[in-house]
Amino acid sequence: MPELPEVETVCRGLEKALAGQKIAEVRLNRKGLRIPFPAGLKRLGGAKILSVGRRAKYILMPLDTGQTVILHLGMSGRMVITPEGAHYAPEKHDHMLLRMKNGTQVTFNDPRRFGLVDITPTNDVEKHRLFSHLGPEPLEKAFDADFLAEKLKGRKTDIKIAIMDQKIVVGVGNIYASEALFRAGIDPRRKAGALKRPEVEKLVAAIRAVLKAAIKAGGSSLRDYVQTDGELGYFQHRWAVYGKEGKPCKGCTCDAAKTGGIHRIVQGARATFFCPVKQK
DNA sequence: CTCCTGTCCTGCCGGC
DNA sequence: TGCCGGCAGGACAGGA
Numbered sequence: 099m100p101e102l103p104e105v106e107t108v109c110r111g112l113e114k115a116l117a118g119q120k121i122a123e124v125r126l127n128r129k130g131l132r133i134p135f136p137a138g139l140k141r142l143g144g145a146k147i148l149s150v151g152r153r154a155k156y157i158l159m160p161l162d163t164g165q166t167v168i169l170h171l172g173m174s175g176r177m178v179i180t181p182e183g184a185h186y187a188p189e190k191h192d193h194m195l196l197r198m199k200n201g202t203q204v205t206f207n208d209p210r211r212f213g214l215v216d217i218t219p220t221n222d223v224e225k226h227r228l229f230s231h232l233g234p235e236p237l238e239k240a241f242d243a244d245f246l247a248e249k250l251k252g253r254k255t256d257i258k259i260a261i262m263d264q265k266i267v268v269g270v271g272n273i274y275a276s277e278a279l280f281r282a283g284i285d286p287r288r289k290a291g292a293l294k295r296p297e298v299e300k301l302v303a304a305i306r307a308v309l310k311a312a313i314k315a316g317g318s319s320l321r322d323y324v325q326t327d328g329e330l331g332y333f334q335h336r337w338a339v340y341g342k343e344g345k346p347c348k349g350c351t352c353d354a355a356k357t358g359g360i361h362r363i364v365q366g367a368r369a370t371f372f373c374p375v376k377q378k
Numbered sequence: 379c380t381c382c383t384g385t386c387c388t389g390c391c392g393g394c
Numbered sequence: 395t396g397c398c399g400g401c402a403g404g405a406c407a408g409g410a
Contacts, residue, residue, distance in 0.1 A: 099403065132386070132406090155404075173403055174388080191388090210387045212404060228406090255381065264405070272403065366382080368403070382410080391401090 100171040102236070102269030103312035105155045108177050112157065113150040115179050115202055120146045121161075125195040132172065132214045135194070138165070139217060154232055154268035158223065166220045168228065172212025178205045233267045236305050241267055243299040250290040250298065257293060258286035259366050261305065270305060273340045274312070276371045278304040280339045280347070285377045286370045287363070339371040350376040 100108070121142050126135055146162040157169040171177075180186045182201025194206040194215060206213070218226045233249075234240035249266045250257075260266055262275050270278065279286045282304035284297055293301070338348055343362040346354035352375030354360075363370050 101404095132404095170404085172387090172405090208387095209389070210403085212387065253380080259381090262404090367384095369401095380410105383408090385407085386405105387403105389402095391399105393399090394397095 099173050099271065099273075100155065100175065101271035101274055101312075102152075102155060102309055103274075103316050105152055105157060105171060105269075106313050107316035108171070109150050109152045109157055111179065112159075112177060112204065116147045116159070116196075116198065116204065117149050118146070119202065120144065120199040121196060122199045123195075123197045125197065127193050127195075130215075131193060131208060131211045132170075133216065135215055136217045139167075139194075139215065142167070142217075153223070153229060154235070154264060155271075156228065160220045164220055165217050166223050168214070168216040168218060168223075168226070169206070170214045170228075172208060172210065172214070174210040175206065175208040175213035178207060179203070180205065231265055233263075233265050236267050236269055236309055241302065241305075243295070243302050246302055247293075247295060247298045250293060253290035255290055256286060256365050257284060257288045257290045257301075258370055260290035261301070262366075262368075267305070269309070272368050272370075273337065274305070274308050276340050277308045277338055280372060280377060281308055283377055285374070286365065286372050339373065342371060347373040347376065352376060 121144065124140050124142050126140065129135065142161070145165070148160045148162055151158045151160075155170060157171075159167040159169070161167065180203040186203055186205070189207055191207050191209045192205050193208055193211070196204040196206075198204075206215070216226075216228070223229060234245065246267070250260060253260055258275050258279060261270050261278065262272065276286065278301065282297070282300040284293070284301060339360050342360045344354075344359045346352070346359050350373050352359070352373055357373075357375055360371050360373055363372075
């Protein structure tokens with residue numbers, strides 16, 4: 099499922115394909131995804147896409163009309179580029195087609211339909227209801243130990259739940275939450291407000307490190323961020339703990355035969371993976 | 379406020 | 395083999 103690094107990689111691919119291009123036509127195959135498609139979507143013909151950027155897990159495409167198109171990939175969303183002259187083979191769950199005047203097509207495919215598309219005035223993007231409450235970007239300066247310590251103060255919720263809270267910090271999904279806590283050596287069941295200052299510092303560094311490494315892996319494993327089939331942004335990861343229940347964890351002194359290796363628990367109806375030896 | 383649960387949706391997998 | 399229940403999960407809405 100796309101988390102921040104995947105969304106970042108998709109953005110870079112879309113930027114290459116779409117920045118500076120004019121939209122010829124927007125084709126919609128249904129009424130909407132998680133929310134209805136905005137009325138203005140089909141009237142974007144002639145608009146020029148200025149750039150493609152990202153805020154949290156949202157893809158932002160500012161246009162020369164003063165509007166910005168907002169895209170979210172949800173759980174199962176994919177973007178597929180069909181270059182000019184290439185044959186477009188329609189697939190099940192192709193919900194939105196962006197056809198450019200230069201012949202390039204971008205297809206938004208999303209089986210589970212947890213994704214969304216919206217349009218908002220570019221000047222007010224941060225005021226949009228989806229953005230107004232969001233915490234800082236994990237890779238920017240505003241997200242530091244002082245900030246996180248302040249946000250965690252007094253919180254009784256589990257630390258894993260807290261770092262997935264978009265009001266605290268954006269972009270950390272279920273996979274990277276487990277990965278970051280493993281790297282920081284912190285038990286995911288610890289109460290957020292009970293973390294000591296050095297642990298908060300380790301956690302900030304770990305969140306940054308796992309996200310950066312994944313972005314790097316995404317960028318380097320794809321040619322121009324586009325796979326040969328045109329799909330953007332998905333790449334092979336090597337998780338340390340995610341999905342590895344019972345397996346020994348890398349770089350840890352635990353004896354998997356004795357400790358059961360990596361444990362799987364459920365927090366907030368989401369799977370969490372951790373090593374009870376390394377993570378305290 | 380903070381915390382917790384329900385909701386959306388389809389593909390996939392295990393059990394019978 | 396086929397059916398079916400259960401699970402997976404981002405993130406909001408709304409209730410306690």
